[in-house]
Amino acid sequence: MRTELAADFLATPEGPRADAILRSCVHCGMCNATCPTYQVLGDELDGPRGRIYLMKEMFEAGKPNATARTHLDRCLTCRACETTCPSGVRYGELLEIGRGFVEDGLKRPWLERVVRRWLKGVIASPAWLRRWLRLGATFRRFAPKRLRSLIRRPEAEEPAGGTGEILLLQGCVQRVMTPETNRHLASLLTSRDLSVRTDANEGCCGALALHLGDVDDGRTAMRRNLDEVDWRSADRIVSTATGCGVTLKDYGHLLADDPFHGKPAHEFAARVHDVAELLADFSFDKRTDIDRVAWHAPCTLQHGQKIAGLVERLLTDAGYELVPVRDPHLCCGSAGSYSVLQPEISSELRDRKAAALTEHGPDAVATANIGCQMHLADAVDAPVLHWVELLR
Numbered sequence: 001m002r003t004e005l006a007a008d009f010l011a012t013p014e015g016p017r018a019d020a021i022l023r024s025c026v027h028c029g030m031c032n033a034t035c036p037t038y039q040v041l042g043d044e045l046d047g048p049r050g051r052i053y054l055m056k057e058m059f060e061a062g063k064p065n066a067t068a069r070t071h072l073d074r075c076l077t078c079r080a081c082e083t084t085c086p087s088g089v090r091y092g093e094l095l096e097i098g099r100g101f102v103e104d105g106l107k108r109p110w111l112e113r114v115v116r117r118w119l120k121g122v123i124a125s126p127a128w129l130r131r132w133l134r135l136g137a138t139f140r141r142f143a144p145k146r147l148r149s150l151i152r153r154p155e156a157e158e159p160a161g162g163t164g165e166i167l168l169l170q171g172c173v174q175r176v177m178t179p180e181t182n183r184h185l186a187s188l189l190t191s192r193d194l195s196v197r198t199d200a201n202e203g204c205c206g207a208l209a210l211h212l213g214d215v216d217d218g219r220t221a222m223r224r225n226l227d228e229v230d231w232r233s234a235d236r237i238v239s240t241a242t243g244c245g246v247t248l249k250d251y252g253h254l255l256a257d258d259p260f261h262g263k264p265a266h267e268f269a270a271r272v273h274d275v276a277e278l279l280a281d282f283s284f285d286k287r288t289d290i291d292r293v294a295w296h297a298p299c300t301l302q303h304g305q306k307i308a309g310l311v312e313r314l315l316t317d318a319g320y321e322l323v324p325v326r327d328p329h330l331c332c333g334s335a336g337s338y339s340v341l342q343p344e345i346s347s348e349l350r351d352r353k354a355a356a357l358t359e360h361g362p363d364a365v366a367t368a369n370i371g372c373q374m375h376l377a378d379a380v381d382a383p384v385l386h387w388v389e390l391l392r
């Protein structure tokens, strides 16, 4: 694609990166075929090719516009388009630049600003999330319908600590909503003579702020973890939430231009493993109460981390029957804070995904990200579990 980006934008660190990505797109439109929002809305501007074009227009004009913002807001950041693209266009990176450009140059209406600030303040802080969930659980019936499914009583807090070669980052939402997943992973690793520890100084990985286009806040969260968490003494770093894992693996790239944190970020990211990578060389037994499983691979695992087939192999080796699932590449609509900010599209995608997952009557649905797990639990009758909880 030919580009003539505004000189001011080209002079920023993001400008040349955006230019190179835009030029790698040949505008073939193959990515539209696997884009969930294009499938639901049927509008060219709600597919990756249209969004790429809108970003090119913005960068050429040197200023953001409300039309581009609307269509970028509707993007799930699922990156299915990246998996499909034959030209290797780094859409996720371009979107991150585009969203940052919009947030920096175009003020949102006050209500949107309040909701976004609230999301960043609450979801990224386990202490605040606990308080809000306790309050929400008391007044659940008065909450807006779209928020009710997200309101549950939080689990008791797990003390952080221990000694070990594997650092388990507990995740802001994971540790509040389903701490048993982290507990179970720790027991699996211990049973294989691997020692695990957690760190009381762990903060948000930065994924939520990045999703909301606030690159500065995201990078601040990353620097804080690099400075305050004792990660240097760990051989490997793991998170049971693939939404966090994909961002943790990207620290090196996201802080590449930081003169102080760039090198540590790169070293940190090299130690991050997905749970499936950590468990790949071991074998496990299955639970006796579940035989047939529908597997939902989160976008952050299959498109973000490009890990496909590994969880399926571990579950099959343990003795589970994996039932066929239609359109496994499609997002369930959870996508971080998307279910709160874009409730109609999110619900439609969730219902489609729930129908695909339950078509062959599984005993349970397994997934790998707390966001997907909570989102789907509302629409699926079978239990929705993190896949590590199926291993014994």
Ligand code: SF4
Residues within 6 Å of the ligand: 024, 025, 026, 027, 028, 029, 030, 031, 032, 048, 049, 052, 081, 084, 085, 086, 087, 088, 089, 091
């Ligand atoms: S992003 Fe890739 S698949 Fe989509 S239009 Fe560009 S080159 Fe084609």
Ligand code: SF4
Residues within 6 Å of the ligand: 034, 035, 036, 037, 038, 046, 047, 048, 051, 074, 075, 076, 077, 078, 079, 080, 081, 082, 091
């Ligand atoms: S990230 Fe997902 S929703 Fe966004 S354009 Fe790509 S395929 Fe579509």
